[in-house]
Every structure is written in C-alpha cells, then in structure tokens.
Amino acid sequence: MTSSTEQTAEHLSATTLLRFATAGSVDDGKSTLVGRLLHDSKSVLADQLEAVEHASRSRGQEAPDLALLTDGLRAEREQGITIDVAYRYFATPRRRFILADTPGHVQYTRNMVTGASTAELTVILVDARNGVVEQTRRHAAIAALLRVPHVVLAVNKMDLVGYEESVFAAIAEEFTVYASELGVPEITAIPISALAGDNVVEASATMDWYGGPTVLEHLETVPVSHDLTDCHARFPVQYVIRPQTAEHPDYRGYAGQIAAGTFRVGESVTVLPSGRTSRIAGIDLLGEPVDVAWTPQSVTLLLEDDIDVSRGDIVVPSGDAPPTTQDVEATVCHVADTPLTVGARVLLKHTTRTVKAIVKEIPSRLTLDDLSQHPAPGQLVANDIGRVRVRTAEPLALDAYAASRRTGSFLLIDPADGTTLAAGMAGESFAAAEAAPVQDDEGWDF
Template identity: 85%
Template sequence: MTTGVTDKVVPSDAPDRLPGGLLRLATCGSVDDGKSTLVGRLLYDTKSVLADQASAIEEASRRRGRDGPDLALLTDGLRAEREQGITIDVAHRYFATARRRFILADTPGHVQYTRNMVTGASTADLAMVLVDARNGVIEQTRRHAAVAALLRVPHVVLAVNKMDLVAYRETVFAAIIEEFTAYASELGVPEITAIPISALAGDNVVEPSAHMDWYGGPTVLEHLETVPVSQDVTSHHARLPVQYVIRPQTAERPDYRGYAGQIAAGTLRVGEPVTVLPSGRTSKVSGIDLLGRSVEMAWTPQSVTLLLEDDIDVSRGDLIVPTGDAPATTQDVEATVCHVADRPLTIGQRVLLKHTTRTVKAIVQEIPSRLTLDDLSHHPDPGQLVANDIGRIKVRTAEPLALDPYADSRRTGSFLLIDPADGTTLAACMAGDSFVAAEDAFTAGGEGWDF
C-alpha cells in the first residue's frame, strides 16, 4: 500500500490537459457506512494530502485515542462532525491523478440532511452508494438510490464496504449486488458498477485487494479514471445563457458587440441560425471568440463570446439557442423541488426564481404533493414544504422563461427559488416530470411512491 503523504498537490485547475477530463462524483449512503473514510483513503493513497494536513490528522486521531490516522477527518471538518463522528455538511475535495481530475462531494447520510445530499449530487456525473457489508441494503440505501435516480445521475457505483468484517466472503457481496441491482433497475438507474472494498484497510480502493482473488473487476480509482463522461458535444439542445454583454468600443473594433457566457449544453457553430429567448428575435452566429481567438465552433462547458450578424436587443439572462431547437417559453412552471431552507415554503409565497443567468419574480401557486422519505409515501396537498422535503410545486413567473425538462438537460432544466427579502436559497428545483418518471419506476418496483 502506498503512503499518502506528499508536499505538493497537482493544482485543481492544471489538469485540463488530462485525457480523462473532469469527473464530478458524490458519495452517499447510510450513516457509518464509511463514506468519509473512503474519501480519505482515496486522497491519502493518491498522495493528494499535504504533509502538514497528514500531521494534523494524525495528531487529531491520537487525541481521540486512535492507533492510526482517522482518514474520515480529511473531509469531516466541522467541529460538530468530529465530535459526533458523522458527516453533516457536504465536503468538497479536489484532486487529480495522471489520467483525470476530480471534484468529489462527500454527502451526509442522515435523513435530516437530505438537502445536503441533494446539493452534493445535483451536479454529479457519478454517485457512489456505500453499503455496509454486515447490514446489506437498508432503507437509507434505498432512499439515496431514489434521490440519485430523481436527480438523473448518469452513473452509479455500488461500493460494498467493510468486507474485512465479513471475512471477504464472495457470497455476501453477491447477495447485496442482487438486491440493490433489482431495486435500482426499477428506478431506471442506467448503469451500476459494484465493487467490494474495505475503505479502512484500503482493499480495492486504489490498490487491488490481496484478500478477494474472486473479484476480477476494477478498483474504485480505476473505475473513476475510466468511466465515460459525456460533454454533450453532439447534442442538438445547444444552450448559451448570456452572462454579460461586451462592448469594448476600441479603435480596432469600434462596432464589437459580443454576448459572453458558458455554454450550458450542446455545440454552437459560426453561420448557425439562432433565436434569442424569451424575446424570440432571430439572427445568425457571425463569430465565436474563445480565449482571445476566433473559432468555428464551441461546445459545453466552454466559456465563449458569441457575435451575431444582426444588431438586436440581447441582455443578461437571455438564452441563445439554435432556431430549429428552441424550447417553449412559459410563465407557468411545474417542478419537483427539494426544500433546503429552515423556513417553510407556502402557497402564495412570493419568491425570486433563478434560472441560469436569469432571475425573475414569481409566486408559489400550488404545492400538489410531498414525498416522505421515511416510507416513500406520497401526501397530496400538504400546504407547505419544510426543510429536507421533496415535493411538487407550481409557480407563476412575472416574465416568460425558456426551460428545458430536467430529464433532457440537468443544467437548463434546473432552477432555484430564492427569498427576495434576504437572498436565502429556498428550494432546488427540477423542471418537468421528474416526479412522474419516478412514480412509474416505483410503481413498477412495488416500492410505493404512491402517486
């Protein structure tokens, strides 16, 4: 096993040149399944821990009476987390190997921190669901699998942890795979990779295990380095939310007018007819500037400046899309939401709705249903949503919005509800029929999201 101490870490912004690109992943699972220990093991064994960090962790571990370093302390940074031995807030860690760079979100396992799990997994390309080999698939495992399915996370890894405590028995691993796979397939999870590990001992995390010769698959790190991550290069749903209008007014380019932003999805090309939403005005792309040079095409997630043939009114918050693939605009929005604020969300409440770079006034018109994660039951007309609740809402906006269904685009199909009084985020929202899709999956599986 390699030592995890180094005096230098590869900068998180340096490995753009790496062949594997960037992978965003989130760990989830029940309390004490070993999520933070697994993250710590990944960081330690990939030599992504600074020497002074390792020393501090070793000292903190000694104060807690541990014989060796408690790797969970690399992510559990809050005092309350260390005192209770649990993860409360989402801990983000950045590291890189020779093949890929990573942004890792270690999410809490407690039911009351569901909102934190949703936050960490909302942008993830991969969700790693940990299961304690001694306990198998339990209720909280199913909850987190359901949330990952609801958030449309493309890849799911089932990490069966603490195999050392069940004598590395293959039969234990096989039984857990069978139960979890049957459940996840009914949720519509597109891909599941199962790996037997011991995060504490390091088995199959970075180095292959010497105790499980019956397993011939990849280690956790090998899978993370090679799992395909779509950059949506060929998608026809090209979207550019305008963040800033650039008018340098220099002598060299006195008529320059560019529309800058990060491409949210798809590919844009010079000469392509485009529509500006919500106004509906049309033009053609006359140029694309990328990092100070002109290019013929650009794709997600590049940040570019778009030039148009016509001098039309475009401002921050507008959405530039291909003319033949423009989403409909609407002021009546239905969405699945996870309420993240401590104060309730109520019918008739006035809010701000932030979609990409556009923020508009809105009012909550209906709350048709709420999901209870304890028993995955559906309660109609709850009247309000409180912290950690997942439910359906209908809002009316003061101005039209161009929303894609969340099932088609996690970026342009998501939005936030914000308290206009103090700027507090109230709810993370997924436009369209995410709840309906989940209903069909749960009904087929007999698990009872009773919609």
Template identity: 85%
Template sequence: MTTGVTDRIVASDVADRPGGLLRLATCGSVDDGKSTLVGRLLYDTKSVLADQASAIEEASRRRGQDTPDLALLTDGLRAEREQGITIDVAYRYFATPRRRFILADAPGHVQYTRNMVTGASTADLALVLVDARNGVTEQTRRHAAVAALLRVPHVVLAVNKMDAVAYREPDFASVVGEFTAYANELGVPEITAIPISALAGDNVVEPSAHMGWYGGPTVLEHLETVPVSQEVTSCHARLPVQYVIRPQTAEHPDYRGYAGQIAAGALRVGEPVTVLPSGRTSTVSGIDLLGRSVDTAWTPQSVTLLLEDDIDVSRGDLIVPTGDAPATTQDVEATVCHVADRPLTPGQRVLLKHTTRTVKAIVREIPSRLSLDDLSPHPDPGQLVANDIGRITVRTAEPLALDRYADSRRTGSFLLIDPADGTTLTACMVGASFAEAAVAVDEEGWDF
C-alpha cells in the same frame, strides 16, 4: 442547481488530461464509511499535502487514536470532527495521471438529505456506500432515489467494511441483490458493484489480496475509466448570457459580444440563432474562446458569442439554435427538493433563478409530496418542509425558456429564493413527475 464550483471550469481545464474531468458524489447511511473512503482515495493517490497529513495525525491523537483517521480529510468542520459525523457537503479536488476529479462528500443523516441533493445535482457519478454488515438501509434507499431523481448518469455501489464480514462473497452478493432490486424500481439501468474495505484499503486504489472471488476493477480504476462526455452535441445548444461585452476601443469600436458558459450542446459560426424570451433572430458571426476565434464551441466552454445583427440582448437571455428553440412560459410545473428550514407554502412570493435570469414568481400549488421509502405520492401536503421532495406549480412575472430536466440538467433546473434575505429555498427540476422520470430514464438512457 449548481454549486458555483463547476461553473468556473471551462473546457480547456479538462482537456489537459486524457480522461477529462469527473464530478462524483459519495452518499450512504451514517457510519457506512464515506469519509474514510474519500480519505483513502486522497491518501493513496498522493493527493494529501504534508501539512494536511500532520494536522490529521494531531487531530487523531487528540481523539485517542493510534493511526491517522483518514475520514478527517473530508470532515473539515470542527463540529463534524467533534461528533465524528459529516454534516455538510465537503468538496475535494484531486487528480491522477488519467483524470481530474471534483468530489462531493455528502452527509448521511436523514435531516441532511438536502445537502446530498446539492452534492449530486452536478455529479456525473454517484458512489453509494453500504455497510456489508447492515445491508441496504432506509437512508441508502433515500440516497439512491435522490440520485435517480437527479438523473446522475452513473451509479456505483461500494459494499464497504468487507473486512468486518471476513471478506465473504455471499454477504456481498446479498447486498448487491437487495440494492439492485430497489434501483430497478427507480429506473436505474446499470449499477457497478465493488466490494471494498475503506479502512484497510481493499479494492479502493489497490486490488484486494483477500477477495480472490472478485475480478472487477477497484474504485479508482472505475472512476478513471467510466465514460464521461464533455462534448454533449446530442443535447440542444443553450447559451445563457451572463455578460454583454462592449470594450469601446479604437481597435474594436463596434465590438459587441455576449459572454457565458454553454449549458448544453454546441454552437457554430454561421448558425442561425434565436434570443429568448424576446424571440429575436440572428446568425452567429464569431465565437471567441480564451482570446482566440474558433468555429465551434461546446459545453462546458465559456465563450463570447458575436452576432451578425445589432439586436437587444442582455444578461439572463438565452441564445439557442433557431430550429430548436424551447417554448417560453410563465406557468412552470416541477419536481422539487425543499432545502430551507422555513416551509414552502402555496401563495408564497419568491424569486426564481433560472441559469443567469432571476424573475419574480408565486407558488400556486403543491399537489403532492413524495415518500422516498416506498416511492408513493402523498396528495395535498399543504406545505413542504426541509428535505421534502414534492411537486409544485409556479407562476412567474416574466416568461422563461425552460427545457425538461431530462433533456438538460442545467436549463431544466431552477432555484426558488427568498426575496427578503436571498436564502435558497427550493431546488427544482422541470417536467416529468418522479415515476415518469424513472420511465424516461429506462427508455432513453442516461446520456444527456
């Protein structure tokens, strides 16, 4: 479940700043101030161009506002600006001297939960906003559950609009206690709570002068320092083949390379590997990275792999270490979020896209649908409609090499696609049920 944005980022892009790259998603209830917070981050970090600032000022004047509405920096769609809400995932890119950021501002309305799934699916950190006046709402719990389900490694609770409650510490502590109790049920091991006012700028980029009782970091300080592992050597090495390179030149007449982005772990020259689903084996004879040869490559670098043996490898195959090859299967069970307006029903024929491989499949069963309000399963729902989260079983026409989502968010996820028009129907996570996933998080931690 990738957005297409992060797929184009290779290790060389994130190595030029000390903190690397952080992908974060903001989420929370309607009018909790997500877009204003994002606008404040962009504005106070000098990440807004002059023409953007002018456009925001003009749009704010048309709406009768005396000061620029920083929320408009992310609410880019005309419909959003007219309604004053966020209805799509707005991606923004900014940087500080310490780190680069890709930020996904997810919508707050319940009918756009599927958009939040899109924004959080590749996030390293979920920034959950709560209005200090309203406390934890149903949609706050829904977004926290989705972040836990998608195994977002870090969760930040930003208690916003502290200026509206006179910056009182008890109001902050009450929200933190309620949210923490719910998050513990989800298996979230640690939460960083920060009191802020996005409108006034308190504790967003600069420390607040109104909350002497708070001694923690600002939002930006935490985002700049939270640990994000770019080299996931503890994960199983996985290279989905995207393209077979055969230049047919006089200089390299026998060159045959397998290009793709490493989805997890590290690969090394001399390492025995297996190509799935065929099961053929070989040894890594070379790794080309950005026009030069290297001995080792790791996620998320985009590389070309050379093998000692001339074996049949094509787009959609998965290259893995021989001693750590996942089993192939045609029967898949997964937790899913249905994102299309058309319902998903048993017996429906679909296309299944896993990394770079697309195969025909059929939905065999929908055993349950999850209620995110009380985390209870509802058996035999008959179908999944837009924004539903549930369990499905799928039968594929060809074998697939799948990991558990707990082991790899890339190779443990897939999409169901409408074969008629190419519409994405469902985002899927392989393996454990929601309750089992929460236990696994609690036992294994969040570093995958």
C-alpha cells in the same frame, strides 16, 4: 529537453476528468473511504500523513486513522463555520478526479443535491451491518432525480460481518431493485472495508469470492463523456458589452458561457423568450475572433441585427428552440428549513434569468419507503422531494431536465432574504394559454 514536471503536466492534461460525489449515513465510514482513496492513491502529502499519524497516536491508536484526513470539515463546523460540501482534487496516472464530499447526517441530505448536481458518478456507502436504510434510499432517489449516470454501491465494513458473501449479495440485490425502480441507469456494487483497505484501491485477499473491480479501478475506467457539443445548443446571456470606443463605436456583444452545443458564425439564431431572430455576425473568444465555439467556452456573440437582447435571455439555433412558458411543472428537492407552501411567492432563477413566481400547487410528495406519491401534501419541508407547479411572471425557455441538466434546472429563492428554498428539475410544462393571468394581493402579476 522536457522536464519530468512538464511531462506530468502534459499527461494530466490529456487524461479525462471524473466528477463524483460520496454519500452515506452517519458512521457508514465515508470519511475513512475518502481518506483511504487519498492515501492509497498516494494523493496525500507527507506532512498531511505525518499530522494524521501524530493525531492518531495521541488518541491511543496504533495505526493512522485515515478518517482524520477529512476531519477538517468537521472541525470547521465545530467552530461555527458552515461548509455544505467539501471539494477535493486528486489524480492517478489514468484519470483526474474532483470529489464532492457531502455530509452524512440526515439533516444535511439536501447538501447532496449540491454535490451531485454536476457529478457523473455517485458513491453511496452502506454499513454491511445495517443494510439499506432510509438515508440510503433518499440518496438513491436524489441520484436518480439528478440523473447521475453511474451509481456505485459501496457495502462497507465487510470485516465486521466476517466478509460473508451472502450479506453483501442480499444488500446489493435490495439496493439494485430499489434504484432500478427509480430509473438509475447503471449500478455497480462493491464489497469493501475502508478501514482495512479491502477493494478500495487494492483487491481484497479475504473476499476472493468477489471478482469485480476495486472502487478506484471502477472510478478510473467508468466511461465519462464531457462532449456536450452535439446537444441542443444553448447560450444564456450574462452581460451586454458596449465599450463605445473610438475603435469600436458600434460594438454590441453578448457575453456568457455556452451551456451546451456549438455555435458558428453565419448561423441563424433565435433569442428567447422574445422570439426575435438574427444571425451570428461574429464570435469573440478571449478577445480574438473565431468561426466556431462550443461548450463550456465563455465567449461574446455579435449579431447581425440590432435587436433587444439583455441578461437572462437565451440564444438558441432557430431550428432548435425550446418552448417558452409561464407554467412550470417540476420535481424539486426542498433544501430550506422554511416549508414551501401553496401560494408562496418566490423567485425562480433559471441560468442567468431571475423572475417572480408563485407556487400554484404541490401535487405530490415522494415517499421513499415504497416510492409511492403522497397526494396533495400541502407543503414540502427540508429534504422532501416532491412535484410542484409554479406560475412565473415572465415566460421562460426551459428544457426538460432529461434533455439538459444545465438548462433544465432552476432554483426557487426566498425574495425576502435570498435563501435558496428548493432545487428544481423541469419536467412537463403547461401551455401558457391554459392559465389565465392572475394578480396576487401584493401586486405580483402572473
């Protein structure tokens, strides 16, 4: 006989997983929305709710302040502990969720890049009294830049504007026009009051003019596809395994996680950036041989030929190899306090490969107000979004970010202290032959 716990576990394993991120300006009610979602979906433990009720009463509040469910993040900051993004897990009978709760202050906008980089959906909050502000536009731009497929505009605090449909309609229209110009593929606007619970989990009895889904209904039903098996197959090598035991004296395997696609025994593959080819002689999964493996499995590939393969190389199907280049053009979100300037020497980390690089040019910076490009800004500062051209010391096998979020993204790192400077999304690449090799004054060859 199957226990109820086992039945619940089996049901949750069969439900889909949605990764989503929240974003919003300070005091837009993001903490209250997250608390309301957790509370009304019955994802809060009894002792947690009791603690919130006690804290609320001590503050003179009659009703529990659901924003306190996320106040641990702020309390830790007050103690000097830096936490950029808080991840929370909850589940309903229809779907499992991983929520990336990102800070709302403008100086932490860069942290939204971390939270939204793996998200299939972003909830952007707007205070109905203030409408679309610069921070709203910045969050929309980052969602578009990271190619998040679904964006929810949650117009919060509708209770403070008399639940007026016209207020919601004006904000929704302004945001939709702006986000559409950015290239956001799907936008869903929902009027809510996180404090009162209107249209968060339960439909609002006050806003009967709205006939769409609640926030939770939309989260439960938005189409999500984790099927990357038909994408361009990519296998970044993380580690070379050579046990040299009596049982396997000639064993040489290449371990890592499949970033996208499917690999099969007998398939012809190319190792990049060297361009050497071979065939897959075997695939080991959890110590057992298999004939086929797919993303996101972690496996060990064995090749028929003894060729030079090391950490940072990428194994791809021979008929589907991306071009390699030392000249990378990309859009980046600058996340460091130190400005990124032309001529800066950096490290570029792409999948498991890290190479030296020089910032050759910063052609433009995005102006969020009208989406215009500010030409030749000279530098990018914290939270700026701009185009860069980078010359690397070694060739890279970069996909376009539009084709693969995993193998089209990279980080720019300060070589002095390891600080992450910028998160990059690869776009058009220059042919390596177009730029003559150069050497900087400290001997970095490019």
